[in-house]
Amino acid sequence: MSGVSAEPAAVQPGATHSDARMLAHEVIEFLIVHALHPSPINYAVAYEYRMGGDAALNARIDTHLAADKRLDDLLMRELYDEHLAIEQFRNLRGLGGSLQELVDGLIGDISEAGEHASGFHSTVENNISLLKRRNDSEAVTAIASDLLAATAKVHTSNATLKARLDSADQEARKLRDELERHRREALSDPLTGLLNRRGMEYHLDELAVSGAREPLSVVVLDIDHFKRINDTYGHAVGDVVIRHVAKVMRTAVCAEDVTVRFGGEEFVILMPRRSLEEAEALAESIRIKVERLRLIRRQDKLALDPFTVSLGVASRHDDEAFDGIFERADKALYAAKNSGRNRVLTELALD
């Protein structure tokens, strides 16, 4: 399993320890051959590759290796996010199961309480008809104690139900918070807190429902010569630069705009109901703010060289789908890079 894919030897239930050991061995061998850290994410991707369960993931790795490119942590993280993080959604399904159990328990309690209440009702009815027929004090005392016992039973059953409802309420709140946390994690980029590509797709689905024919502008941004920043100051500083660019974008956009870390040093802004000119103006304001950033490396107070970004902008034509708009914005970005970087070009600059 050193490079291109090999025949998967799936570890099925019932497989021997030695099968499992061999598989683990091959996965680790893969990490060593490709000089990858034995991190959980790298291991998970290499394992999935070895198992061959996701043809798209295997194709990405094979194409990368066939082009003589190195696998690195960033690519592995990207593959993990795109192909394996779906596991998080499976966890959500697990949580749904707990909620179902909770609801089933409650339904049981409520019907039990209902039975007690209707039992109480018939006890009262019977006793009233007895009272109408009898008027000696012994009988009245017996009827009164019967009623008292029935009341106590309903009271206990109601108190139990209330306690169960209280704890179910707490449990439901906990589950809801956990669901929300999983959803947020699955849709956002941990470095910048912006949406990731999956988060963008989620928003695009929502936009498709709410405003397929509404105007939509798209800005694509890429940090210029980012490799040079990494090479000069190190990867950690590169990460800080990414975070600062994300912050500039976040503070420049309006509440309705959707800001996305598309991957690596590339970002996207979706701008519903905004014209090409409005999107171009926003892109230009971001370009200027980034150009003016002055960052100082904390450990040695070294002032980093200023850096810049290039941006491409496009807007929806008629009721076209997102892919067409994105493609023109990306071409405009490419043109901005080719014509000197540190600039905004719109689709109008394309032939």
Ligand SMILES: Nc1nc2c(ncn2[C@@H]2O[C@H](COP(=O)(O)OP(=O)(O)OP(=O)(O)O)[C@@H](O)[C@H]2O)c(=O)[nH]1
């Ligand atoms: N620090 C850091 N680097 C990253 C991250 N994601 C991608 N990179 C690096 O970003 C660099 C992207 O470089 P290139 O796509 O070659 O382009 P560039 O140097 O930005 O140059 P131009 O786009 O042509 O201006 C690569 O060296 C990646 O390793 C990240 O999350 N953190």
